[in-house]
Amino acid sequence: MLKIENVSKSYNKGQIKAVDNISIHAKSGEIFGFLGPNGAGKTTTIKMVVGLLKPDSGKIYVNGVDNQKDSIKAKSFISYVPDAPEVYDRLTGIEYLNFMADVYGVSKEERAERIEKYLEIFKLKDAINDPIKSYSHGMQQKVVLIGALIHDPQLFILDEPMVGLDPKSAFDLKEIMRKRCEEGKTVFFSTHVLEVAEKICDRIAIINKGKIIAQGTMEELKQQSVNKESLENIFLELTEK
Numbered sequence: 001m002l003k004i005e006n007v008s009k010s011y012n013k014g015q016i017k018a019v020d021n022i023s024i025h026a027k028s029g030e031i032f033g034f035l036g037p038n039g040a041g042k043t044t045t046i047k048m049v050v051g052l053l054k055p056d057s058g059k060i061y062v063n064g065v066d067n068q069k070d071s072i073k074a075k076s077f078i079s080y081v082p083d084a085p086e087v088y089d090r091l092t093g094i095e096y097l098n099f100m101a102d103v104y105g106v107s108k109e110e111r112a113e114r115i116e117k118y119l120e121i122f123k124l125k126d127a128i129n130d131p132i133k134s135y136s137h138g139m140q141q142k143v144v145l146i147g148a149l150i151h152d153p154q155l156f157i158l159d160e161p162m163v164g165l166d167p168k169s170a171f172d173l174k175e176i177m178r179k180r181c182e183e184g185k186t187v188f189f190s191t192h193v194l195e196v197a198e199k200i201c202d203r204i205a206i207i208n209k210g211k212i213i214a215q216g217t218m219e220e221l222k223q224q225s226v227n228k229e230s231l232e233n234i235f236l237e238l239t240e241k
């Protein structure tokens, strides 16, 4: 579903090599965790996948579509929730969700069904006719999540999705992620919360200083490290080498 092949990206005319010749493959039906210390290159990678940044070299395929050759088609498979989402806060929640549904051409019946389902899960029903600017931070995050799910994307990409969500909402989001994978869709997300990654990811890639230093299932990662007790141990051992 997502293939990143030998991708590199530098900033400041090559002075900062943010992503250095990385290759990642996240398959259909997989929750894929993207881990790495601050400044490792996670957000830069994600922005290249969703088409916000252009790689200096390498290729990215989404559902087999080269995201530089046919960016609109590639984007049609993706939903992206950034780490600090900007939202049109003068709109009401329902106006925003209808706007997102219009952008992706979601039929009236499908959007009604999905909006109903996710408003119920995230307990946003009572506020949906209020302007988003009146929402708490967590409520804004939830309306962005619903907007991202409205076209039922094949590839759901989230940058640090658990930050700012209360425990129940984080739990609900993890359930949503899991359910999507059961339906054969793919979730690719970055996180610093290693316990979450360990629990829900089918596969994991660890990036450090722009390079992928480990990739695979928990079992495969364990084989690459001496201290195998938890993902935290593995992560610290591999990133401090």
Ligand SMILES: Nc1ncnc2c1ncn2[C@@H]1O[C@H](COP(=O)(O)OP(=O)(O)OP(=O)(O)O)[C@@H](O)[C@H]1O
Pocket (backbone or CB within 6 Å): 011, 012, 016, 017, 018, 036, 037, 038, 039, 040, 041, 042, 043, 044, 045
């Ligand atoms: N617009 C930019 N201009 C210059 N350097 C940048 C820019 N964006 C990121 N960088 C640098 O590129 C490197 C990778 O940054 P990136 O934001 O991709 O890391 P990250 O893994 O997402 O970090 P964090 O966990 O802190 O969010 C860092 O050295 C960062 O300072």
